[in-house]
Amino acid sequence: MSSLSRRDFLLSSALLAGAASLTGATPELDPSRSRAKRPSGKEPVRFAGIACGGKGESDIMEMFNAGAEVIAVCDVDTRASDKIIRQIKGKFPNVRVYQDYRKLLDRERDLHAVTVSTPDHMHAPISLAAMERGLSVYCQKPLSWCVNESREMKRMAAKMGVTTQMGNQGSGNDVLRRTVEAIQSGLLGDVTEVHAWTNRPIWPQGIDRPKQVDPVPAELDWNLWLGVADERPYVKDAYHAFNWRGFKDFGTGALGDMACHLLNMPFRALQLGSPTSMQPELDSNWAETYSRRSKVRFEFPARGKLPALTLYWYEGGLKPDKERVSEVLELQKDKDKLPGNGVVIRGSKGMLYQGDDYGTSSHLQLKGEEKAQLIVRHPAVKAVPITLPRTNNHYREWLEAVSTGASTYSDFDIAGPLTEFVQLGCLAQRVNQRLEWDATSSRVTNFDAANAFLRRKHRSGW
Known part of the structure; x- marks a missing residue:
């Protein structure tokens, strides 16, 4: 490769x-x-x-x-x-x-x-x-x-x-902001490991540039659509209006599309800043598009009193090993299957699971507890001060x-x-x-x- x-x-x-x-x-x-x-x-x-x-x-x-x-x-x-x-x-x-x-x-x-x-x-x-x-x-x-x-x-x-x-x-959601407050209060202890996965891409990736050339629809200005990108012929349904996401000239793949949602909460709560290294694992490498399946390992240095941390990103159906997310599996109807999207943050005192793309549903399980609970109902979170402003609409x-x-x-x-x-x-x-x-x-x-x-x-x- x-x-x-x-x-x-x-x-x-x-x-x-x-x-x-x-x-x-x-x-x-x-x-x-x-x-x-x-x-x-x-x-x-x-x-x-x-x-x-x-x-x-x-x-x-x-x-x-x-x-x-x-x-x-x-x-x-x-x-x-x-x-x-x-x-x-x-x-x-x-x-x-x-x-x-x-x-x-x-x-x-x-x-x-x-x-x-x-x-x-x-x-x-x-x-x-x-x-x-x-x-x-x-x-x-x-x-x-x-x-x-x-x-x-x-x-x-x-x-x-x-x-x-x-x-x-x-x-703009209260749960995301409350989760940030809970993590920054120290409830999880020293966090050294984060896993995030997505069911994207749900658009074409791992393909070459289309070879055909199609007439540009009268309603579309193709030159304006290309904008700053290099010129290329219009191909029906190849790029406009949805499938551009996987093409390197126009989009940023599944990671670019979803990580600003999925990793929004951990980026804030753990004060991640810049990684020091990024290690990709691709199922294939293509000139035009991002690969169909990929894993990226990010290393973050110590940040003040926060320890160094490793963050793993999975896409295209790849997911963490089951032993790293066992508490999440216990929450599922099918105990052997993770949902399509999620984040797990592991600390010395417990585990936090974000169960959706946007950070609006999180579960907390501290050491010694049998099962994760919704963070807004967890007894330990009730004592955490409210430090962030709230809004009723993003x-x-x-x-x-x-x-x-x-x-x-x-x-x-x-x-x-x-x-x-x-x-x-x-x-x-x-x-x-x-x-x-x-x-x-x-x-x-x-x-x-x-x-x-x-x-x-x-x-x-x-």
Whole structure:
């Protein structure tokens, strides 16, 4: 099995020749744009929804239902924008429609905010352009396509003073926040082992690039869909509107798609920060797409009083050995079968099991207890102080913060580093090598070709 495909090797060599350091300076922005735009008085947040299909549709409708005013929508496929217009035109009959987000941002001067729900490769370009104009941003997960983009988005948000939030909606749930409080209180003791697994991918991976070429539908602007990615022919159902997730040029595979949900709680509770190494195990290695099944082992150093930790990620049907999750099996109807998604955190005093994607259902079992209990009912948790703010709605939390200037629980200050950690795992999957990461210098130290993929080279004209 080759560790780095010929296509990736040639690309990495070209990019490394001109790659700047991730820690390099960024040109100063126009001072006239260095202030966030916010509603005055009791007026609603005026926003534009960029991408209207799939998560874009649900993000727009969540903001709509939470009381925001929809000023404009944008989608490269007019079938998606037409559908959303039919849903909101009764309340907002004058919503303007765009195919090109750049025209929307240039023309819509009365906006306060945007939602960004495109394929992964366009998250950062659109979000950065919006923030540069003083607009607050709600961006879908993962925050970016590569490490450098996550850092740039965090930096831009801080520079412009805008309100941000990533779309890992479990962040707004009381159970997730209570679980973070419980773990940080020391209930689990010294945590040295985390296991997380997902039933994804549920889209094509482990395949080559399609060879056929199909006519582009009249409703779709294929050049705008590609955006910063390299040019390639349109193929019906190959990429748009769902199957792009497994293709390395557009998506970030199962790890990029789900880890910002599944590992959101442990990343916060255990103050993980940056790993020092990532070891992938792939069932196969493909130039175009991520593999069908994969396991990644992350090593994290000691963090203050917290000990060094190993985190294992499983996808494509792979799961932890049964002896590492025996308490979880006891909770299942089928005692021999794990559910499709979950997280287990093992400490010196007990075990915590997150039983869903979003961190909204957790069980705790301390040493000496016969069975795990829901964390919200566990007697030991009742004595843990409430230290985190609460919200009744992830989307409303962002809208209220856009109005007040407050921070959100999943702003880019936390979403950026979380996504960076996830992207480092994706990087190891891409090059199929154990990688050693130096967070201080922001470089892979043992396999230089991997450093080319820390940032993206944009297509000409983008």
